Amino acid sequence: MKELFLLDPTITFLNFGSFGACPKPIFEEYQKIQLQLEREPVQFIVKTGIEKLASAREKLGTYIGCREEEVVFMTNPSYAINTVAKSIKLSPGDEILSTNLEYGALERTWDYYCEKASAKFIRQKINLPIQSKEQLISDFWKGYTEKTKAIFISHITSATALILPVAEICAEAKKRGLLTIVDGAHVPGHIPFQISDIEVDIYTGACHKWMMSPKGASFLFVNKENQNWVDPLIISWGYKSEFPSQSQFIDYHQTSGTRDFSACLTVPFCIDFMEEHNWHSVAETCRKNTIEMATYFQNELGFESISPIKEEFLGQMFSFPVFTNNPLELKEQLFQRFQIEIPVTFQNGNYYLRFSYQVFNEEKNYLKLLNCLKTLIHEGTIFFG
Ligand SMILES: Cc1ncc(COP(=O)(O)O)c(C=O)c1O
Numbered sequence: 001m002k003e004l005f006l007l008d009p010t011i012t013f014l015n016f017g018s019f020g021a022c023p024k025p026i027f028e029e030y031q032k033i034q035l036q037l038e039r040e041p042v043q044f045i046v047k048t049g050i051e052k053l054a055s056a057r058e059k060l061g062t063y064i065g066c067r068e069e070e071v072v073f074m075t076n077p078s079y080a081i082n083t084v085a086k087s088i089k090l091s092p093g094d095e096i097l098s099t100n101l102e103y104g105a106l107e108r109t110w111d112y113y114c115e116k117a118s119a120k121f122i123r124q125k126i127n128l129p130i131q132s133k134e135q136l137i138s139d140f141w142k143g144y145t146e147k148t149k150a151i152f153i154s155h156i157t158s159a160t161a162l163i164l165p166v167a168e169i170c171a172e173a174k175k176r177g178l179l180t181i182v183d184g185a186h187v188p189g190h191i192p193f194q195i196s197d198i199e200v201d202i203y204t205g206a207c208h209k210w211m212m213s214p215k216g217a218s219f220l221f222v223n224k225e226n227q228n229w230v231d232p233l234i235i236s237w238g239y240k241s242e243f244p245s246q247s248q249f250i251d252y253h254q255t256s257g258t259r260d261f262s263a264c265l266t267v268p269f270c271i272d273f274m275e276e277h278n279w280h281s282v283a284e285t286c287r288k289n290t291i292e293m294a295t296y297f298q299n300e301l302g303f304e305s306i307s308p309i310k311e312e313f314l315g316q317m318f319s320f321p322v323f324t325n326n327p328l329e330l331k332e333q334l335f336q337r338f339q340i341e342i343p344v345t346f347q348n349g350n351y352y353l354r355f356s357y358q359v360f361n362e363e364k365n366y367l368k369l370l371n372c373l374k375t376l377i378h379e380g381t382i383f384f385g
Helices: 024-039 041-064 077-087 104-116 133-141 166-175 224-229 248-254 267-276 279-301 327-337 363-378
Strands: 071-074 095-099 120-124 148-154 179-184 202-206 218-222 317-324 344-347 350-356
Touching: 024 041, 024 267, 041 071, 041 218, 041 248, 041 267, 071 077, 071 248, 077 104, 077 179, 077 202, 077 218, 095 104, 104 120, 133 166, 148 166, 166 179, 267 279, 279 317, 279 363, 317 327, 317 344, 327 344, 327 363, 350 363
Parallel strands: 095 120, 095 148, 148 179, 179 202
Antiparallel strands: 071 218, 202 218, 317 350, 344 350
16 A cells, blocks of 8 residues: 555655545546546536536545535634634624644634633633543533533644544534534544434535545535535625525525635545545554553563553544753654654644554554654753653
């Protein structure tokens, strides 16, 4: 499988999580679509491409467990959550309940729109290390007040790479009459999941991470009940459309001016690619290997893991705490000196190293990382608690 990817073979690539990586057949399909676009831009952008977008949405809907008219392609999850945060009607004092484990860009998005409305974005503290799902859920609901209007949580967190119990949290939120918004950027193609399995009103996911599409393909799911208040970020031809489809939601959000939506059109190909290569079992093996490597790293380095090292909390990524006075230097050393691509993440005053495990990774990649970390410990650049 390694040969299928375009990745630079001189780099030990342990950061699939940030931007995915596109296998050659998918990238070739992408270029084929872009060529079709450039051969007849007018027909493609106005007609044939739009028809293909509808069938791509349908196939994506089946894959993620929702109806075609509930899902629209967006460039990235930031675009999707900005769309929602800008539209939501907040009164002064209203609260959006979230966690202190969210993705930094989207915390900023919520801060921005909450501040504008004199509302509050609540980063409820989740105690680390997590002892159990029950403890995490109980920590979360300590942030609830009568002012809470909606919840916003990651399904898989960014810096800490933790799977959060979104099904349980959304079910409880619905009992309390709250709107449920989930950031599933890392989820599609990563862990088994169907939107229809949980009580979520709004869900975003990236196709260009674990589904391996080219960059610029993500989605926003909004259930029928909530589509009427979610305004498009860009008002374009879809408003008062001359050729309305049966869905105003799709008309409003799909048209945002001239753009190359070829990456979105590769999504059906990505789904077929994953089926052909038995991705269900590929991902399962990677998840098992992640657990094995995480346990091994913990034993070798002696850090305290931020959650139980179990499938309940971990997918194909593992974040472990590292102490350093100079995180930029650490990143630089790992990449420039050892040719290892791995993020050094930061949250709530702590630094983490986050490795991903994808089909092309082998045990020797992690042994190399471990040896390099031991060298850096020896040189006094880092230590583990
Ligand atoms: C939890 C989470 N949400 C959202 C995103 C998407 O970010 P962007 O919109 O910048 O691509 C990421 C990217 O890594 C993420 O980890």
